[in-house]
Amino acid sequence: MDENLDMTNTVNRSRDENIGDFDVGLYLHIPFCAKRCHFCAFYLVMQEERRIERFLRALAIELASYAKQLDSARQRISTVYLGGGTPTALSAVQLSQILTTVRSKFSLTGNCEVTVEATPESLTSAYLDALYAAGVTRLSMGIQTFDQTERTCLGLSSTTEEAKLGIRLLKQSGFTNFNLDVIYGIPGQTILSWDHTLEQACECEPSHLSCYALSVEEGTRFEHAFRRGELKPVETETERQFQVYANEQLAAGGYEHYEISNWAKPGRACRHNQRYWKGQDFLGLGPSAQSYMAGCRFGNVSNLEQYCGRLENGQSAVTEQEFLSISQQEKERVVFGFRMLDGVPKDWVASNARDPDWAALFTAFLEEKYVVQVSDRFALTAKGRQFADALGSQLL
Numbered sequence: 094m095d096e097n098l099d100m101t102n103t104v105n106r107s108r109d110e111n112i113g114d115f116d117v118g119l120y121l122h123i124p125f126c127a128k129r130c131h132f133c134a135f136y137l138v139m140q141e142e143r144r145i146e147r148f149l150r151a152l153a154i155e156l157a158s159y160a161k162q163l164d165s166a167r168q169r170i171s172t173v174y175l176g177g178g179t180p181t182a183l184s185a186v187q188l189s190q191i192l193t194t195v196r197s198k199f200s201l202t203g204n205c206e207v208t209v210e211a212t213p214e215s216l217t218s219a220y221l222d223a224l225y226a227a228g229v230t231r232l233s234m235g236i237q238t239f240d241q242t243e244r245t246c247l248g249l250s251s252t253t254e255e256a257k258l259g260i261r262l263l264k265q266s267g268f269t270n271f272n273l274d275v276i277y278g279i280p281g282q283t284i285l286s287w288d289h290t291l292e293q294a295c296e297c298e299p300s301h302l303s304c305y306a307l308s309v310e311e312g313t314r315f316e317h318a319f320r321r322g323e324l325k326p327v328e329t330e331t332e333r334q335f336q337v338y339a340n341e342q343l344a345a346g347g348y349e350h351y352e353i354s355n356w357a358k359p360g361r362a363c364r365h366n367q368r369y370w371k372g373q374d375f376l377g378l379g380p381s382a383q384s385y386m387a388g389c390r391f392g393n394v395s396n397l398e399q400y401c402g403r404l405e406n407g408q409s410a411v412t413e414q415e416f417l418s419i420s421q422q423e424k425e426r427v428v429f430g431f432r433m434l435d436g437v438p439k440d441w442v443a444s445n446a447r448d449p450d451w452a453a454l455f456t457a458f459l460e461e462k463y464v465v466q467v468s469d470r471f472a473l474t475a476k477g478r479q480f481a482d483a484l485g486s487q488l489l
């Protein structure tokens with residue numbers, strides 16, 4: 094594999110500089126969907142058996158290549174996350190085969206978290222039983238809304254009834270650790286319908302809820318519709334009210350708000366996603382997947398045809414990489430760490446504060462009450478969380 098990234102060098106570099114960690118999160122991008130939702134900008138192609146089979150062969154090559162490198166660096170996998178796209182576009186046999194390959198080629202920690210993203214309409218009892226038998230410990234379902242008019246606006250494939258049936262089947266199959274994604278700020282959505290979606294979501298008793306503000310991404314159907322004036326964005330004040338409702342309802346339902354967009358029952362925070370916010374190492378495989386290992390950020394080609402072709406020809410699928418300086422790593426871990434409600438240790442702030450400009454900016458954020466010190470940690474305040482992206486880009 095002549096063009097492959099030499100991970101051993103980056104791992105050794107990290108050990109010398111005492112940044113990085115020895116457990117790794119493994120993300121696998123499964124780039125298939127039945128149709129594209131109107132708001133979605135993820136890299137994906139329409140599902141088709143011939144494409145899926147070729148992708149699986151290429152993924153097996155990529156898995157084998159990284160397994161050798163992680164093994165020689167004595168790194169273990171502590172979380173596995175199959176996202177997309179729609180991982181459940183694959184058959185249960187195909188998904189199980191991927192997980193068998195992961196288990197046979199990598200060294201996994203004993204309590205490895207294994208998450209699979211699913212669409213509700215793709216689930217059957219037999220399918221869920223097979224995932225359970227394959228060692229899946231957690232499911233994540235993109236419900237988005239329980240309101241049928243809003244589902245149609247988002248271009249979702251499934252109806253409200255199908256969404257509810259998918260959740261029922263999942264619970265009957267014995268999965269107690271599962272996430273539901275819901276979205277606020279959908280054109281035409283009211284506080285009442287958002288309240289209703291949150292209420293129904295809580296009634297399903299998920300262990301985890303992700304509440305995202307609708308973002309209008311370039312190249313999506315939504316972006317065209319907004320540009321042509323066919324859809325109107327939700328007012329900022331209404332969006333703020335959606336957030337307030339989520340905070341109140343989910344707190345009342347016993348969910349702990351642990352990250353800007355994420356709530357969990359005690360002990361059920363997503364360990365894989367926390368790696369991103371804590372600046373810990375993760376390896377992403379599959380087309381368009383991104384990785385961060387020992388201060389090196391690298392990404393695969395965002396094209397299924399090229400992804401398969403490169404791996405079939407003995408080449409790496411990585412087409413971009415960037416080594417971050419120690420100073421960049423230290424800034425990033427504060428900015429990403431600020432997404433967590435408990436913030437970051439004060440030592441992380443102190444190491445950046447050697448730069449007088451950065452220190453002055455941080456002091457201003459403290460004075461403006463965007464940031465607060467609680468004991469030996471710094472965290473964003475509720476006001477700071479509303480402007481997290483803007484504050485973060487200034488700190489980088």
Ligand code: SF4
Pocket residue numbers: 125126127128129130133134135137177178179212235
């Ligand atoms: S199912 Fe998920 S990945 Fe597929 S188009 Fe819809 S939002 Fe995007």
